Amino acid sequence: MKEKLINAWNKMTEKLESWLDAIIMHLPNILIAIFVFCIALFASKYISRLVVRLLDKSKLQKSMKNLIAKLISILVILIGLFLVLGILNLSKALNTILAGAGVAGLAVGLALQGALANTYSGIILSYIKNLKFGDWIETNDYEGEVVDIDLRVVTIKQVDNNLVYIPNKLVVENPIKNYSTTSQSRVILKCGVGYGSDLRFVKKLTIDTIVSNFEAVKEKDEVLFLWREFGDSAINYELRFWINSTSALEVAKAKSETIMLMKEAYDANDINIPFPIRTLDLPENLSVQVDK
Incomplete structure (x- = not known):
């Protein structure tokens, strides 16, 4: 041993x-x-x-x-x-x-098929010109500003300042709405006025109000005003015009401002904006007994 x-x-x-x-x-x-x-x-x-x-x-x-x-x-x-x-x-x-x-x-x-798919998609997103930092986009039911694109996710900042991380694969495979590809955005507003209103005067008043309050709108022809339908309690129209912005937040602000301007203009000219009401039709022989 x-x-x-x-x-x-x-x-x-x-x-x-x-x-x-x-x-x-x-x-x-x-x-x-x-x-x-x-x-x-x-x-x-x-x-x-x-x-x-x-x-x-x-x-x-x-x-x-x-x-x-x-x-x-x-x-x-x-x-x-x-x-x-x-x-x-x-x-x-x-x-x-x-x-x-x-x-x-x-x-x-x-x-790592999923991770590699995101990596490959990240390379594609980094190369294409239609999506870049600072763009305001809408994809996969989320909307916001693109703040980062890496090999895993696309990071967007929403209006409420929250960050959303979307896997690159989903961004590549689904439609992308990019508000920043053009220099202007369109404001679309729907409203209605009472049946007793002068429709031609309402149209003229609405267009004049938009032209006088938005710098991007120079001529009356740039405002699209269309009567849409005879509604249950109002005659409804659709208003469209352009503003110099590519941000969805600015579009929302312009739409909010338009609503206030229209309400002020209609109140000053006794134009009624109807709201839903309920009418009760009671029989003539109906008697109401009140307990004392």
């Missing part, structure tokens, strides 16, 4: 001595490899910043610029890693790593 322990100890010491000899023999290569890898890390950060500066002159979106800079930074680090493995004479290990990476990549790809 004692001899076996001694033999085992001798073999272990011989193995450690061989490892120590190998380290000493390859010490210059190890130092060079460490130096090369440090240079690769430093170069990746410097090149990433340089790429961002160069891309600032382009028309690409900020998220796309950051993505390209990160990919180039990772590429520089990978090149440095391959050089390190070559310096350490670990080419066989490199082949093994690449083979294993292929199998692992397939497994990871199957497990």
